[in-house]
Amino acid sequence: xxxxxxxxKLWEQxxxxxxxxxxxxxxxxxxxxxxxxxxxxxxxxxxxxxxVRRVDLTYGTLDHNVPxxxxxxxxxxxxxxxxxxxxKNVKEFGVPAExxxxxxxGIVHMVAPESGRTQPGKTIVCGDSHTAxxxxxxxxxxxxxxxxxxxxxxxxxxxxxxPKRMKIEFIGHPQKxxxxxxxxxxxxxxxGVDAGVGYAVEYTGEAVDDLSMEERMTICNMSIEFGAKIxxxxxxxxxxxxxxGRDYAPKDFDKAVSNWKNLVSDPDATYDKVLTxxxxxxxxxxxxxxxxxxxxxxxxxxxxxxxxxxxERAYNYMDLKPGQVASDIELGYVFIGSCTNARLGDLQExxxxxxxxxxxxxxxxxxxxxxxPVKTAAETEGLDKIFIEAGFxxxxxxxxxxxxxxPDQIPEYVHCASxxxxxxxxxxxxNARTHLCxxxxxxxxxxAGKFVDVRNLVTD
Amino acid sequence: MEKFTVYKGTTVPLMNDNIDTDQIIPKQFLKSIDKxxxxxxxxxxxxxxxxxxxxxxxxxxxxxxxTASLLISGDNFGSGSSREHAAWALxxxxxxxxxxxxxxxxxYNNSLKNGLxxxxxxxxxxxxxxxxxxxxxxxxxxxxQFIQTSVGEFHFDxxxxxxxxxxxGLDDIGITLQYxxxxxxxxxxxx
Numbered sequence: 001x002x003x004x005x006x007x008x009k010l011w012e013q014x015x016x017x018x019x020x021x022x023x024x025x026x027x028x029x030x031x032x033x034x035x036x037x038x039x040x041x042x043x044x045x046x047x048x049x050x051x052v053r054r055v056d057l058t059y060g061t062l063d064h065n066v067p068x069x070x071x072x073x074x075x076x077x078x079x080x081x082x083x084x085x086x087x088k089n090v091k092e093f094g095v096p097a098e099x100x101x102x103x104x105x106g107i108v109h110m111v112a113p114e115s116g117r118t119q120p121g122k123t124i125v126c127g128d129s130h131t132a133x134x135x136x137x138x139x140x141x142x143x144x145x146x147x148x149x150x151x152x153x154x155x156x157x158x159x160x161x162x163p164k165r166m167k168i169e170f171i172g173h174p175q176k177x178x179x180x181x182x183x184x185x186x187x188x189x190x191x192g193v194d195a196g197v198g199y200a201v202e203y204t205g206e207a208v209d210d211l212s213m214e215e216r217m218t219i220c221n222m223s224i225e226f227g228a229k230i231x232x233x234x235x236x237x238x239x240x241x242x243x244x245g246r247d248y249a250p251k252d253f254d255k256a257v258s259n260w261k262n263l264v265s266d267p268d269a270t271y272d273k274v275l276t277x278x279x280x281x282x283x284x285x286x287x288x289x290x291x292x293x294x295x296x297x298x299x300x301x302x303x304x305x306x307x308x309x310x311x312e313r314a315y316n317y318m319d320l321k322p323g324q325v326a327s328d329i330e331l332g333y334v335f336i337g338s339c340t341n342a343r344l345g346d347l348q349e350x351x352x353x354x355x356x357x358x359x360x361x362x363x364x365x366x367x368x369x370x371x372x373p374v375k376t377a378a379e380t381e382g383l384d385k386i387f388i389e390a391g392f393x394x395x396x397x398x399x400x401x402x403x404x405x406x407p408d409q410i411p412e413y414v415h416c417a418s419x420x421x422x423x424x425x426x427x428x429x430x431n432a433r434t435h436l437c438x439x440x441x442x443x444x445x446x447x448a449g450k451f452v453d454v455r456n457l458v459t460d
Numbered sequence: 461m462e463k464f465t466v467y468k469g470t471t472v473p474l475m476n477d478n479i480d481t482d483q484i485i486p487k488q489f490l491k492s493i494d495k496x497x498x499x500x501x502x503x504x505x506x507x508x509x510x511x512x513x514x515x516x517x518x519x520x521x522x523x524x525x526x527t528a529s530l531l532i533s534g535d536n537f538g539s540g541s542s543r544e545h546a547a548w549a550l551x552x553x554x555x556x557x558x559x560x561x562x563x564x565x566x567x568y569n570n571s572l573k574n575g576l577x578x579x580x581x582x583x584x585x586x587x588x589x590x591x592x593x594x595x596x597x598x599x600x601x602x603x604x605q606f607i608q609t610s611v612g613e614f615h616f617d618x619x620x621x622x623x624x625x626x627x628x629g630l631d632d633i634g635i636t637l638q639y640x641x642x643x644x645x646x647x648x649x650x651x
Contacts, residue, residue, distance in 0.1 A: 039493035078491040129542040145544030145570035194536035
């Protein structure tokens with residue numbers, strides 16, 4: 001028998017019809033939905049007189065539009081309509097869903113793992129490009145459009161052409177103050193925002209083995225920023241431990257684990273492409289431009305323009321110039337949140353750089369837990385007090401200023417240190433200027449009023 | 461879905477790389493619960509100054525490109541967010557095809573689902589197409605998979621199954637429901 005990657009194994013297990021090399025019909029084990037990309041899909045079902053084929057494999061939450069202050073007082077009537085439409089749709093079609101403000105509600109890519117629905121071996125889709133987050137568990141997880149949302153609701157399947165296989169090996173052991181967010185930002189900076197197009201990426205290596213599940217999710221989350229819609233990792237004991245005891249964990253857990261143990265890449269499996277990144281000497285990353293690939297290690301000078309319209313445009317938008325460094329950026333805002341970096345571990349790490357200090361004068365800093373379970377757990381530990389005493393705002397869970405579909409937006413021309421995933425033009429607000437970084441870098445920047453090297457601030 | 465066979469139209473070049481779907485249709489327009497009406501907000505931040513005042517420096521606003529229905533672009537078009545609203549906005553504006561260096565995987569699927577043909581071409585061809593007169597009608601022949609222009613004929617690739625769906629304007633879900641037996645079998649085996 002030929003050696004296989006985890007991706008090959010999972011793909012083969014889910015093919016309902018079709019041959020490799022052409023669109024194949026894949027069975028979907030978990031479909032997570034939210035209010036933004038589902039309304040037209042439900043309307044499509046309604047127009048065609050169709051039902052949701054497997055409500056038991058479907059799960060909904062509210063995240064993009066929800067306010068993070070005074071959550072039931074939604075001022076934006078169009079947002080309110082979208083939220084109400086979602087609530088009506090899930091009720092009408094019988095889909096289980098978190099309620100607005102309910103105890104399990106949060107960002108779609110946080111609540112699926114937290115509830116235990118995300119498990120090794122599953123195919124998981126959602127109308128959101130950061131669905132690859134779930135790949136950290138050894139699942140094929142990817143983002144889809146609304147037509148595909150409707151297709152999955154109606155048939156529990158999707159037509160997909162099997163992507164090629166890429167292995168990315170993170171070798172070495174990072175210095176204190178360097179995090180998985182830095183790994184993925186460094187990878188994208190080195191190879192480009194389209195390097196993963198057409199590939200399913202498997203992240204491996206000792207540096208990945210050492211990471212917590214939360215840190216692994218951060219890497220898989222940003223697969224799409226590398227161009228890959230699928231990013232996954234081999235499950236291990238940490239994976240099983242994370243799933244164990246959660247509400248929707250398998251009933252016969254030992255049996256499930258014995259199956260999951262087969263879901264790893266064979267040692268001699270081959271890939272269409274292999275890339276490596278040594279994290280031994282990696283420094284904290286900060287982006288200077290308008291896509292996640294326009295990033296540098298802290299202290300490096302911003303690049304020359306050469307003959308590149310993309311760079312010229314990015315410098316104009318960001319009001320920066322070649323030769324500057326990250327510490328030259330005048331920050332006015334810090335956002336700690338998003339499906340990339342608003343898990344409990346992220347908030348714990350950020351809090352270390354905040355405790356007993358105060359946010360710099362004239363700077364606005366907000367912390368938005370990714371989900372209500374994260375918020376509750378953080379408050380149990382007293383993290384909320386650490387942030388509030390330091391002058392941060394402590395908000396209710398949601399997507400928040402990652403893309404600002406709710407009132408949380410970065411003001412025009414203001415530079416923001418952000419733990420989110422995208423620094424696109426206008427992403428966080430009209431003419432807002434986003435700099436992506438780790439939660440530790442964002443927290444330290446809030447205190448200093450500018451980017452500083454967190455490696456010098458690590459105490460433990 | 462509108463059928464796509466042979467289409468003639470004029471082009472407009474927008475040659476940046478990595479045009480993300482946040483640029484194609486910004487977040488504030490994702491709150492709609494309809495599929496229609498996105499065209500007027502296509503490239504909103506680039507296309508308008510305040511209150512829908514057209515930005516005269518943006519190429520879509522040049523008088524000679526008002527009737528263009530074929531967009532020429534760079535690499536990695538449609539990257540970022542999975543929002544199908546981007547494909548809806550391009551279609552609703554009047555685009556029938558995009559000719560670019562490459563596409564994000566999700567955008568590629570989204571555009572096919574909406575009868576918006578994503579064609580991939582190498583950089584040298586894109587540069588030739590970007591140099592065409594705004595008046596020139598070029599022809600896109602999907603059945604025979606080529607673009608016909610005054611500067612040459614260019615072949616393009618497309619998966620035969622997707623091609624068939626586009627040419628016939630078929631409803632994807634309708635097709636899949638013909639596989640009901642296979643889906644049921646799969647579900648029986650994986651209980």
